[in-house]
Amino acid sequence: MLRFIILVTLLVSSACALQWEIYREELIGNKESSGEVMVKMNQGLPGVCWTCKWAMRNVKKKISNGATAEDIKNQLTRVCDEIGFLKIMCKSLVNKYVGTLVEELSTSDDPATICKNIEICK
Missing domain, CATH: 1.20.5 (Single alpha-helices involved in coiled-coils or other helix-helix interfaces)
Structure with a gap:
């Protein structure tokens, strides 16, 4: 037995x-790059949406209204260093959507709307 x-x-x-x-x-x-694979594999997890909102909120706090695309990109590359154990997920998300995120962060959209626009949150 x-x-x-x-x-x-x-x-x-x-x-x-x-x-x-x-x-x-x-x-x-x-x-696909490993970052895209990581985001795809984790898209169904609740942590991805939360990570996106957290990162967008923190970048929004650090940029001014007249921030250039380069300023926004620099903040995006640094924001994930502050998140802790979700750092890898955050970096893969930022790397995959960096161009779109720079455009979205240039608008007056809130973090939740930005993450919905890139289809990370429902």
Whole structure:
């Protein structure tokens, strides 16, 4: 009986590992960068939306009304260093959407609207 339980456990673990590898290959096979893969893999998690709003709120606080695109880009590259354990998710999100985020942050939109516009939040 113990052998049977061990065998079933190994089979289930192998099937799960195989499915994960297939999923990863589908994402990476599309020639996407690792940052895009990270954002895609985590888009369904609640932390991605929160991370986006947090980052946009902090960048909005640090830029002035007359900030140039370069100023905004500099703030975007630095904001993720302050977030803690979600730093990797934040950096991949910023790297993927940097151009769009610079445009969005130039407007008067609030952080929630910006994150909805780039389809990170619902």
